[in-house]
Amino acid sequence: MTHFVMRAAESHDDAHRYRWKMPETTHDADGVIADLQRPDGPAAGVVVLAHGAGGNRTAVILRAVADELCARGLVVARIDLPYRQRRPKGPPSPSGAAADRDGIRAACAVFRGEANGPLIVGGHSYGGRQASMAVAEDPDLADGLLLTSYPLHPPGKPDRMRTEHLPSITVPTVIVHGSTDPFASPTELTDAAALIGAPVRIVEIEKVGHNLNPEKKPTAALTADAVDEVLLGRVRS
Template sequence: MSDRTPVHSAPAATVRGMAATTPETTPYDDDGVVAEVSRPPGDSIGVAVLAHGAGGDRHAVILRAVAGELCARGLVVARIDLPYRQRRPKGPPSPSTAAADRDGIVAACAALRGESTGPLIVGGHSYGGRQASMAVAENPDLADGLLLTSYPLHPPGKPDRLRTEHLPSITVPTVIVHGSTDPFATTDELTAAVALIPAATRVVELEKVGHNLNPDRKPTATLTADAVVEVLLGRGR
C-alpha cells in the first residue's frame, strides 16, 4: 500500500516549531557506536536511529532538524556517525566499505533499542538512508519502520543506474521524504521505485526543494515527523 503527500509552499507562520521544552541531548560512544542521543522529557514512545549523508556527519542540519521534531513527539533519537566517518572527519564513503557502514547501523540499533519499549525506526539522509534500507532488507527484524530522506535513487544524470535491487525485500512500513528538484530522483522515478516495496509506504514530497530538503526554510522536519507518527507508529494525526 502506497500513498503520496505532495507539499506546496507554506507560509512561515504556519510552520510549527519544535516543542518549547528542549530535549536532553548527550553524546554516546561505546563499542564502535558514536552518536548524539536526544531524549524527550517524558516517557518515550519509540526510538529512531538516523544516519547521515555521504558528505556529512551526525551533526548534519537535516538530521538535527528531524531529530528535534521526532524528539518533540516523544521519540528517543540517535544521530549516528557511520563507521567511515569515524575513521576520518571528511571525505565520501567508499563502495568497498559500505557493508561495514551497514554493520555500524545494525550495531547502533542493537545498542540503542533498549532506550524505549516502543518501536524502533531506522533510516537517514541520502547515503545513510540507503544503507539503512539495505540493512533492513537484509535483516527484516532489525527495525519496525524505515525513514528515508532524499533517497539517492541513482547518481545525478545517470537514471539508468537505479539502486532498487533490494527494495522488494523491505517488509517494514516506510516513509520517504523527497524534494521535487532532487537530481538523484525525479518524482516519477521515485514513485515507480517505491511501488517495489511490499509494505505500507508514504512519499512526502516538497516542491521546489532539492537534495538537502532545506529544513531551515521549509517545514521539512515537521512534515517528516507527522508522517513518522502516522505511518510508522500508527498513532494518527
C-alpha cells in the same frame, strides 16, 4: 500494498525554521558514536538516523528531523557511520558499505532498549540507503524505515537505479523527497517505492533539492507527521 504521495509546500507555521532545540548527550562506546536526544517522560519509540555521504551526525537535516521527532516523544540517535568515525572528511568508499551497514546494526542494538515502542531506522541519502539495505538483509532489524532524499540513482544517470534490494523491504516506510532532487524525479521515486512490499508514504517537499532545506521549509514537521501516521500508527487530531 498501500503507496501514496503527500505533496506539501508552505503548509506549517514553522515553514521557515525548525522550532525545537532538544538537549542531547553523546554516546561513544562499543563502536557506536551518536548524539542522543530523549524526550521528557516515557518514550514512544526509538529512531536511529545516519548521515549522508558528505556529512556527519551534526548535519542540519538530521538535527531538524531529530528535534521534531524527539519533541513528539521519540528517542532519537544521530550516528556517525564507521567511515566517518575513521576520518572527519571525504565520501564513503564502496568497499566499506557493508561495514557501514554493520555500524547501523550495532547502533540499533545499542539503542533499542531506550524505549518499549518500535525502533525506526533510516537516514539521509547515503545513510538512508545503507539503512534500507540493512533492513532488506535483516527484516527483524527495525520496525519501520525513514528515508530522507533517497539517492535512487546518481545525478544524470537514471540507468543506474539503486532498487535491487527494495522488494526485500517488509517494514512500513516513509520517504521524504525534494521535488527538484537530481538523485530522483518524483515519478522515478514513486515507481521505485512500488517495489517495496509494505506500506509506503512519500512526502514530497516542493521546490527543494537534495538537502530538503529544513531551515526554510516545513520538512521536519511533515516528516514527523508521516512517521506518526505510518510508522507509529498515531492519528493526528
